[in-house]
Amino acid sequence: xxxxxxxxxxxxxxxxxxxxxxxxxxxxxxxxxxxxxxxxxxxxxxxxxxxxxxxxxxxxxxxxxxxxxxxxxxxxxxxxxxxxxxxxxxxxxxxxxxxxxxxxxxxxxxxxxxxxxxxxxxxxxxxxxxxxxxxxxxxxxxxxxxxxxxxxxxxxxxxxxxxxxxxxxxxxxxxxxxxxxxxxxxxxxxxxxxxxxxxxxxxxxxxxxxxxxxxxxxxxxxxxxxxxxxxxxxxxxxxxxxxxxxxxxxxxxxxxxxxxxxxxxxxxxxxxxxxxxxxxxxxxxxxxxxxxxxxxxxxxxxxxxxxxxxxxxxxxxxxxxxxxxxxxxxxxxxxxxxxxx
Ligand code: NAD
Ligand code: DAU
Numbered sequence: 062x063x064x065x066x067x068x069x070x071x072x073x074x075x076x077x078x079x080x081x082x083x084x085x086x087x088x089x090x091x092x093x094x095x096x097x098x099x100x101x102x103x104x105x106x107x108x109x110x111x112x113x114x115x116x117x118x119x120x121x122x123x124x125x126x127x128x129x130x131x132x133x134x135x136x137x138x139x140x141x142x143x144x145x146x147x148x149x150x151x152x153x154x155x156x157x158x159x160x161x162x163x164x165x166x167x168x169x170x171x172x173x174x175x176x177x178x179x180x181x182x183x184x185x186x187x188x189x190x191x192x193x194x195x196x197x198x199x200x201x202x203x204x205x206x207x208x209x210x211x212x213x214x215x216x217x218x219x220x221x222x223x224x225x226x227x228x229x230x231x232x233x234x235x236x237x238x239x240x241x242x243x244x245x246x247x248x249x250x251x252x253x254x255x256x257x258x259x260x261x262x263x264x265x266x267x268x269x270x271x272x273x274x275x276x277x278x279x280x281x282x283x284x285x286x287x288x289x290x291x292x293x294x295x296x297x298x299x300x301x302x303x304x305x306x307x308x309x310x311x312x313x314x315x316x317x318x319x320x321x322x323x324x325x326x327x328x329x330x331x332x333x334x335x336x337x338x339x340x341x342x343x344x345x346x347x348x349x350x351x352x353x354x355x356x357x358x359x360x361x362x363x364x365x366x367x368x369x370x371x372x373x374x375x376x377x378x379x380x381x382x383x384x385x386x387x388x389x390x391x392x393x394x395x396x397x398x399x400x401x402x
Contacts, residue, residue, distance in 0.1 A: 062085075062087055062088050062089070062140045062141070063088075063089045063091070063137050063138060063139045063140050064081070064088060064089070064090045064091070064139060064140065064141050064142075064143060065091050065093060065133065065134070065137065065139045065141070065142045065143070066078055066090055066091070066092050066093070066143045066145060067092075067093045067094070067124050067142070067143070067144050067145055067146035067172065068093075068094055068100070068124075068144070068145035068146030068147060069090070069092030069093070069094055069105065069119075069145065070092065070094040070096060070100035070101055070102055070104055070105065070119075071094070071099050071100050071101075071104075071145060071146075071149070071250075072099070072149075072244070072246075072248050072249045072250060072283070073145055073187070073244055073283055073286060073287070074092070074094070074145035074146075075101075075104035075105050075248050076246060076247065076248060076283045076284065076287050077143070077145065077287045077290060077291075078090055078092060078105060078108060078117070079105070079107075079108060080284060080287045080288070080291070081287075081291065082108060082116060082117060084291070088116060089115075089116055089117075089118075089137075090116065090117050090118070091118045091120060091133060091137055091139075092105070092117070092118070092119050092120065093120045093122055093124065093129075093130075093133065093146070094119070094120075094121065094122075094146065095121070095122065095123045095124070095146070095164075096121060097148070098250075098386065098388045098389060099148075099149065099150075099250050101248075101383075101384060102119065103380070103383070104248045105117075105119070120133065123164075123168070124144070124146045124164065124168035124169070124171060124172055125163060125164065125167055125168045125171050126171070127171055130171055130172060130175045131175040131178065131179065134175050134176065134178075134179035134181065135179060138179075139179075139181055140181075140182060140183065141181065141182070141183035141184065141185065141294055142172060142176050142181055142183070142184045142185070143185045143187065143290065143294065144169060144172055144184070144185070144186050144187055145187045146164065146168060147164060147165050147168075147187075147218070148160050148161045148164050148165060148214070148217070149214070150214070150250075150252050150253070151191070151212050151214045151215070151337065152252070152337065152396055153214075153252075153392060154212055154213035154214035154217070155212065155213065155337070155338055155339070156392070156396065158213035158217075161213050161214055161217040162213075162217055162220075165214075165217035165218055165220070165221050166217050166220045166221055166224070169186065169221035169224055169225065170221075170224050172184075173224060173225065173228045173234060173236070176228075176234060177228060177232050177234050181234075182235060183235050183237070183294065183299075184225070184228075184234055184235060184236045184237070185236075185237050185238075185239060185290060185293055185294050185297070186221065186222065186225040186236060186237070186238045186239070187239055187241075187290065188218050188221070188222050188238050188239060188240045188241075189215065189218050189240055189241060190202055190240055190241065190242045190243075190279070190304070190306070190344045190346050191210060191211075191212070191214065191215035191218065191341065191344070192208050192210050192215055192218050192219040192222055192240065193206045193207075193208060193209060193240075193344075194208075194209030194210060194211055194215075194341065195209075195211060195341035195342045195343060195344070196342065196343040196344060196345060197342070197343070198343065200345070201306075201345045201346060201347040202240075202304065202344065202345065202346055202347065203304065203347045203349075203350075204240070204301075204302040204303070204304055204350055208222070208223075211339045211341055212339055212341075215341075222238050222240075222302075225238050226238070226300075229299060229300045230300075235299035235300075236299065236300065237293050237294075237297040237298070237299060237300075237301055237302075237303065238301075238302045238303070239289060239290055239293050239297075239302075239303050239304075239305060240302060240303070240304050240305070240346075241281060241286045241289065241304075241305040241306070241346075242278065242279035242280065242281050242305065242306040242307055242344055242345075242346045243278040243279060243280050243281065243307075243344070244280075244281055244282075244283045244286050245280055245281075245282065245283065245366065245367070245370055246282050246283030246284065246366065246369070246370050246373070247283070247369075247370065247373040247374075247377070248380075249283070249370075250384060251381060251384065251385065251389075252389070252392070252393065254278075254313060254316060254317075255280075255316065255320065255367075255370065256374065256381075257269075258316070258317050258320045258321075259320055259324065259370075259371060259374050260374075260381060261330065262320055262321055262324045262326045262330060263324065263374075265326065265330065266330070267330055267331075267332035268317055268321075268330050268331055268332060269332055269334045269397055269400060269401075270313055270314065270317060270331055270332065270333050270334065271313070271334060271335070271336045271337045271340060271400070272333075272335075272336035272337070272340060273333070274312060274313045274314035274317070274331075274333065275312045275313070275314065276312065276313050276340060276341070276342055276343065277310050277311065277312050277313075277342070277343040277344065277345070278310070278311065278313070278316075278344055279306045279307055279308070279309060279310050279344050279345045279346050280307045280309045280310075280311055280316070280363055280366070281305065281306060281307030281309070281359055281361075281366075282307065282359070282360075282361035282365075282366030282369070282370075284360075284361065285305070285307065285359040285360055285361055286305055288357065288360075289303070289305040289351060289355070289357050292351070292355035292356065292357045293351075293355060296354065296355050296356070297354070297355065298354065301350075301354070303348075303350060303351045303354070303355060303357075304346045304347060304348045304350065304351060305346065305348055305351055305357070305359070306345065306346025306347070306348050306359070307346075307359050307361075307363065307366075308359055309359075309362070309363035310343075310345050311363065314331075317331060318331075319363075319367055320367070320371065323367065323368070323371050324371065334397070334400035334401055335399070335400045335401070
């Protein structure tokens with residue numbers, strides 16, 4: 062089976078490629094990645110060392126490239142495209158929405174169009190619970206919840222979901238959309254809450270908590286998400302949307318306190334800062350369709366997933382040091398300076 066994975070050098074994409082190559086002997090994976098600040102080819106160094114000759118190929122390129130993408134689809138005759146590539150950080154989308162529209166909307170459109178013309182038999186588009194907007198204190202998102210995105214990031218993801226839907230209905234492209242809650246695990250870039258908190262705690266520096274710290278996210282260990290995407294690839298129904306969640310609703314303060322406890326740090330490191338504009342209050346995912354149709358449920362508890370995640374970061378301190386390039390500092394310094402002001 063020939064797979065085109067986009068964004069495979071990012072957090073979830075690199076976990077997905079490692080999982081798939083370990084789980085299946087008959088795969089050839091082409092990873093198309095632009096290597097933005099969030100993409101790191103070293104996330105797949107072990108895969109490159111072991112599979113480069115026959116089962117894994119890296120292509121440095123942009124999903125928006127209207128020459129490269131059709132050419133790859135012609136050359137490799139893919140059985141499926143899995144679109145992980147995206148600008149993924151909500152705060153950056155507030156700071157500058159343009160790259161989000163370019164990659165998440167136009168890039169997805171370019172992939173869909175090339176897949177249509179090449180007659181690709183399966184297209185899995187990786188999306189997010191954030192397209193549903195924000196919940197009150199009760200209830201859960203289902204696949205039938207109306208889309209109500211609140212940030213430039215989630216608006217760009219909702220737009221790409223709608224394009225995927227349109228390509229199924231108009232052209233019959235066999236598209237499946239997956240929507241997942243907040244992931245955590247190895248290789249997550251330290252701009253997101255969990256690795257950022259670990260990084261600051263390990264340095265005994267203040268941990269920025271937005272607003273009152275009581276916003277709720279539904280946390281899922283990244284391997285559970287990867288197995289959901291795998292199940293959607295093999296067993297999903299074209300045209301369907303599948304939700305994945307971790308059954309682990311936590312306030313941000315609960316998450317931060319867990320990391321402080323597991324790293325032996327004091328709660329005095331918690332620093333309340335100005336809230337994120339338009340901050341969604343609560344997410345929670347119902348995933349009964351994924352269980353019924355795909356046989357999928359999350360396997361990792363929050364406690365188990367967090368223990369594995371922190372052990373990985375502790376064992377990979379050089380990775381954490383390396384990804385904090387000039388571009389990382391530039392955004393982080395100005396964003397958090399504004400929050401404290
Ligand atoms: P990430 O930011 O860690 O990685 C994104 C990857 O895409 C990087 O390797 C980057 O270089 C690449 N990329 C960006 N623009 C590109 C372009 N124009 N062409 C080719 N490659 C490009 O993101 P992530 O957290 O791994 O998220 C992956 C996907 O999963 C995204 O579509 C995101 O919306 C979705 N998602 C993420 C979460 C989460 O909690 N992180 C939850 C649900 C859904
Ligand atoms: O829900 C799925 C989404 O989860 C994905 O689609 C996104 O790609 C991914 O980035 C993530 O979005 P969030 O905005 O929920 O994740 P983040 O880690 O940025 O923030 C989690 C919560 O923690 C959120 O309520 C904001 C808060 N937060 C975040 C940071 C970075 C803080 O309080 N302080 C911080 O410094």
